[in-house]
Amino acid sequence: MGIILELGMGLIIGIEVNSGAAPRADAAKHLTWLRDELGDRFVAGVVLHTGPRVYELGERIIAAPICAIWG
Template sequence: MKAASSGCQPRLHHLRQEGGRREIDILIELAGHRVIGIEIKASTGPNRDSGRHLAWLRDELGDRFIRGLVLHTGRQVYDLGDRITATPICTIWS
């Protein structure tokens, strides 16, 4: 059995601007120019400041910003703001 696919290929980007003042590790651009942003942190408990670049991108893109994720080494999933979530990096492979 084949898995259904939408036929759209997401595009991956990295954002760094203004001498590193704003940087987002991974941007996933979906159909309709919708975007998911991902930050990767080595800490076990990121805070709102850890997602500040994602918040900036959300404010810039409005409804095109689907979700921001701050991947971390801890075990908890929790909100960092509107459409921005801290989530354990291990969720990628579990």
């Protein structure tokens, strides 16, 4: 599942939801494509997952626990 947020002035944040606890870089393939297509308009990408930690998946793309939404 993917969500695109427009911040205004054409700036974009992409969000993917992943059911795994430790998604790998391939879980962000759509975000990577979006980043490459939009260039500087792509501010950040986040893959939300069920695991406990935040880590980088690529340039301007991170994996973060879904519980971070409420915390």
